[in-house]
Amino acid sequence: MTGGPLVVLVGPMGSGKSTVGALLAERLGAPYRDTDADIVAAEGREISDIFVEDGEEHFRALERAAVAKAVAEHEGVLALGGGAILDAGTRALLAGLPVAYLSMDVEEAVRRVGLNTARPLLAVNPRRQWRELMEARRHLYEEVARAVVATDDRTPEEVAQAVLDALELKDV
Ligand SMILES: Nc1ncnc2c1ncn2[C@@H]1O[C@H](COP(=O)(O)OP(=O)(O)O)[C@@H](O)[C@H]1O
Numbered sequence: 355m356t357g358g359p360l361v362v363l364v365g366p367m368g369s370g371k372s373t374v375g376a377l378l379a380e381r382l383g384a385p386y387r388d389t390d391a392d393i394v395a396a397e398g399r400e401i402s403d404i405f406v407e408d409g410e411e412h413f414r415a416l417e418r419a420a421v422a423k424a425v426a427e428h429e430g431v432l433a434l435g436g437g438a439i440l441d442a443g444t445r446a447l448l449a450g451l452p453v454a455y456l457s458m459d460v461e462e463a464v465r466r467v468g469l470n471t472a473r474p475l476l477a478v479n480p481r482r483q484w485r486e487l488m489e490a491r492r493h494l495y496e497e498v499a500r501a502v503v504a505t506d507d508r509t510p511e512e513v514a515q516a517v518l519d520a521l522e523l524k525d526v
């Protein structure tokens with residue numbers, strides 16, 4: 355039994371979970387972990403290849419297992435993949451944890467990840483796909499979050515500070 359993660363970051367792709375997560379880990383003097391990286395390491399292939407070869411449903415099951423393992427054993431900063439909250443089992447794993455939802459608007463999203471083909475869900479028409487994706491997901495991010503932190507017009511350092519403030523975490 356461990357104390358569990360100090361903070362769990364959720365939010366759409368490009369909201370800065372990985373970037374801000376690493377900064378938060380530094381600020382808290384705690385280890386950083388990313389479930390996407392855990393899945394890539396366990397599977398020995400990239401996320402985009404898992405989507406293409408086995409489909410999203412299979413990826414969500416791998417992701418649920420990765421989140422279960424990470425929340426059980428990781429006592430630092432944990433970043434999830436952007437779609438992790440789509441899975442009801444994954445959402446249940448987050449109950450009671452210090453979850454921060456990093457939000458951003460559509461224009462910021464397109465600037466950050468619109469042309470990045472490593473993110474299969476935004477590959478074709480980024481602006482429209484983003485809107486549809488957020489219509490399906492916004493309420494789920496809000497459901498799991500203890501704090502919502504807007505990232506538009508903020509540097510990653512400013513976002514990290516806002517997360518510390520919102521969750522009342524003390525840095526070292
Ligand atoms: N607050 C920010 N302002 C500007 N660019 C950012 C910010 N946070 C992240 N980025 C950039 O957006 C991209 C996606 O960030 P990343 O941390 O990988 O997001 P996520 O893990 O949520 O998908 C990266 O190029 C990163 O440098």
Ligand SMILES: O=C(O)C1=C[C@@H](OP(=O)(O)O)[C@@H](O)[C@H](O)C1
Pocket residue numbers: 365366367368371372390401402434435436437438472473474475
């Ligand atoms: O939003 C999504 O469904 C996904 C987000 C990605 O993570 P990031 O949010 O870190 O890009 C990754 O898990 C996969 O490509 C699916």
Ligand SMILES: [Mg+2]
Pocket residue numbers: 371372388390433434435
């Ligand atoms: Mg990430």
